[in-house]
Amino acid sequence: MDFRTHLQADEQQIFECQMQSQASYDLTQHERRSANYKPNIWKHSFLKSLDSKYHGDDYKRQSQKLIEDVKNMMFVKTENSIAQLELVDIITKLGLTNHFEKEIKETLDTIASVENNNPCIRVTDDLYTTALYFKILGQQGYKVSPDLFGGFMDEEGTLKKSHLSDVKGMLELFEASNLALEGEDILDEIKASSMVALRDSNICDLENNLAKHVVHALELSSHRRVRWFNVKGHIDAYEKDNHVNTILIELAKLNFNMVQAKLQKDLREASKWWNNLGLTQHLNFARDRLVECFMCAVGLNFQPDYTSFRIWLTKVVNLVLIIDDVYDIYGSLEELKRFTNAVDRWDVGETEELPECMKICFQVLYNTTCEIAHEIEEENGWNQVLPQLRKVVLT
Structure with missing residues (x-):
């Protein structure tokens, strides 16, 4: 997400409004805009109910048997x-x-x-x-x-x-x-x-x-x-x-159901994170599109072993949408300058004079980035992940 690009675009938009109205723009009385986004159709209660029987050990053993059959009967012969x-x-x-x-x-x-x-x-x-x-x-x-x-x-x-x-x-x-x-x-x-x-x-x-x-x-x-x-x-x-070969089709069907079961579990976890944040209550002007963000992550990698990647990316893309709407819809020019400065400095204290919803937005960005960095370090044994993630945020 390029904060500076958003800022420049917002400045241009405000300038055009000034020229059209031939009136000065009072930043202290900034009128909040709305994009009239359609409501989110994916309720947390529904996502929480998603479940599948295809994650048990019996199905894993059945899948492994079919995999060995395909190796022996098809690749070898x-x-x-x-x-x-x-x-x-x-x-x-x-x-x-x-x-x-x-x-x-x-x-x-x-x-x-x-x-x-x-x-x-x-x-x-x-x-x-x-x-x-x-x-x-x-x-x-x-x-x-x-x-x-x-x-x-x-x-x-x-x-x-x-x-x-x-x-x-x-x-x-x-x-x-x-x-x-x-x-x-x-x-x-x-x-x-x-x-x-x-x-x-x-x-x-x-x-x-x-x-x-x-x-x-x-x-x-x-x-x-x-x-x-x-x-x-x-x-x-x-x-x-x-x-x-019918064995290959049987394996494909079973694998599809098992992968879907894993993806549903990942989506439940992502939905729990998003629901617990309660961000939609404070940012009613922004898009609420968790499932769509999750599908973007699935598109990049659907393999069962990449749960962490999917959840991390879902969180990041979701926050990109929120911050995009902060810049394009909600914030005044002066507020966006302060928000950008807070991101540049990576300092929660820089948001003190911002509206409450923008404070919350930055706090969630800050906390989520730190949490992802910590999880990556824990899973992979890497060091100094946070500075690299901050660079991604800034660019």
């Missing part, structure tokens, strides 16, 4: 490179990568090594395979040259027309093109051509799941979507696909 890439792709979409990090790395290391040492074996006439190879390795951080798509381009640098009717290949190519880096012009051309080809395809004539994937990709490409929010949809789609 899947030798074909295309099938291995498809397996990694499905596991990623089903939100299961944290259970198979070692196996995925070993598989992709082998595929990348073979391709690098024997470039002649690459299937240059198979658009789907080449695009899948580029996408999966690119997503996992491997360096892959877009030049491997050269065989699919004509002399004018556009996709050969013979490939445009391959909807499955076009779909994978479109997703792969979204990983383009600056200067990779061939991927920009591929993206434009594949998008047109997919839009021109006759969705009604496609197999049901493929049609859904095409519509899904054209609405918003996968790399721009929040991964966890798409897992349930992928489970439903792959459940109807006879080519996907």
Whole structure:
């Protein structure tokens, strides 16, 4: 949150009001504004009631059994490179990568090594395979040259027309093109051509799941979507696909329910913190959006082991919204200068002449930042975390 930027914007707004009214602005009689935000629909009583049976030891044992089955039956017995890439792709979409990090790395290391040492074996006439190879390795951080798509381009640098009717290949190519880096012009051309080809395809004539994937990709490409929010949809789609192992689907369903149970528990804890603060009673002009802030944290990391990260980030984003409204809606120019000075000095005493709600706001910011710093130090054994968090607040 950039306090100085807010201050400059507020000064400009006040100046414009002065010019329009041709009257001086009396800071001692500052009229409080309102953004007329809609009320929060997520009540604490409801969030407190969230519960799930999927956090017991029985489900953990069942999950571990399925994980071992997938390792033994799928990773060990899947030798074909295309099938291995498809397996990694499905596991990623089903939100299961944290259970198979070692196996995925070993598989992709082998595929990348073979391709690098024997470039002649690459299937240059198979658009789907080449695009899948580029996408999966690119997503996992491997360096892959877009030049491997050269065989699919004509002399004018556009996709050969013979490939445009391959909807499955076009779909994978479109997703792969979204990983383009600056200067990779061939991927920009591929993206434009594949998008047109997919839009021109006759969705009604496609197999049901493929049609859904095409519509899904054209609405918003996968790399721009929040991964966890798409897992349930992928489970439903792959459940109807006879080519996907039923054990993998069973694991995905169980894992989804277990992760949801963990996220509900995290949300209950965050809601308890927010409710105990009682800040909404004093800051009725500001947004009350705890659940939305929590969903931002889930979007960055939904894995069960990252509870602390999600709760810390939820608190920070929530306070960012509150302070943003203090600057944009509530405070007068003089009050905002004092508030900014208090943050710069990190001194509660600097807020003495501010309105009560702004005092409370700074006190919550101060206390929460110190608490998060202490928890980080306790969990990780780090030192001097608070000065670093203060720098984040100031910038």
